[in-house]
Amino acid sequence: MSDQRQGLHKGTGVILKRDISPEGNINLLCLLREKGPIWVSLPGGAKGKVRLGGSTEPMIWGEFSLHRSRSRDYLKEVEVKQDFWKLRSMPEALMTSFRWFRLLGDVLLWRQPVDEVLPVLYWSMELLESGSDPIGVDLRFTWRLLNALGIAPSMKNCDYCGADISCGVWRDNGFVCVNCGDGDKKLDLSISILWIFSPQSAIRGKKLSLEARNSILSVKPLLVENFKLLS
Ligand SMILES: [Zn+2]
DSSP, X not given: OGGGSSEEEEEEEEEEEEEEOTTSOEEEEEEETTTEEXXXXXXXXXXXXXXXXXXXXXXXXXXXXEEEETTXXXXXXXEEEEOOTTGGGOHHHHHHHHHHHHHHHHHSOTTOOOTTHHHHHHHHHHHHHTTOOHHHHHXXXXXXXXXXXXXXXXXXXXXXXXXXXXXXXEETTXXXXXXXXXXXXXXXOHHHHXXXXXXXXXXXXXXXXXXXXXXHHHHHHHHHGGGGGGO
C-alpha cells in the first residue's frame, strides 16, 4: 500500500477534526479513500508559518497531498472540492455533522480503509445542506453507516420469521415482527424506513412534522446500540 511507504502520496476525502498543539502545530483527523482514518500534521500551521488558506477546517472535502516520513504523514497541499459553506451557518445541521465526525473517529479503525463510508457521509451532508430535517438525515446516516460496516438491522423483514415489518419490536440488535416480539413495545417503522431508503431527491429539503420527528427519535437510539457490536 502506497501510504505505508515513505514519500509523497495523495488521498481523497474529508477533514473530520482539527487539533492545534501548544506549539502551534495543526493535526487533522482525515477520512481518506483507500487509507481510512488518518492523522496528518501541518507543523507550525497555527502560527501562520504555513499557509494553506481556510482549507484545514473540518468539513472540507478535497484531495490531500501528503508526505510520509518516519511513520507520520505531513500535509503538503489541499485541493478543496467541496467546503459545505452553507451548512456551516445552519446550527442544527452543523451539530449533526460534528456528531457524525466524532462517531466516525470513535468507531472506525485507524488506517483501515472503509471506502463505503465516504459516500454515506458526503451525501448525508449534502442532504443536511439542502435543508432536509436533520433528525431524518441523522437516522438515514446512522443506518447507512451501520450497513457499510455490516451491522445494520434489517428494516424490511423480521429477524426471526422473515415476515414484512412496518411495525416492529427491537430484539437482539434487530427488529422482529409484532407476533415474534409479542408483549414488547411496538414501534411504527414506516417513517424511519422512508427516510432511510428514499432516493436522495425524494427527501432533499424535506421537513418532518413533530410527530414524525418523535417517531424517528424512538427508533434511532436502538440503531445506535449496534455500534457496540464492533467492540
Ligand atoms: Zn416474526
